[in-house]
Amino acid sequence: MKKRIILATIAVAFVHLVLTLGMGIVSMMAGMEAFDNPDYQPGVIAQLADSTARILMQPGMSLWTPWMSKNLPNIVEWILFLGNSLFWGLGLSLLICVPTSLKRRAPA
16 A cells, blocks of 8 residues: 555656646736736636645745745745655645545455
């Protein structure tokens, strides 16, 4: 079961990382028009991508403070970002793997 949880954690963390980066890129690209047009109102896709990226970046985004941005190297932020994806991966893989393994072990 440990091997299964580890593999599921890595797989889910990778999907989370790609999805978070993708939503961040889509959000930035959709909001680029705001630089040229001060009256720009973001569309549904931009709002959805931004909201999704903000949700996926929690709890790591809550831990990162403005002081850290000024006084710590960028590598620390990337480590926190990767750790956030691993945290999501572990949490979701436990939610998926543990109940199914308990169901298999339960006597019929």
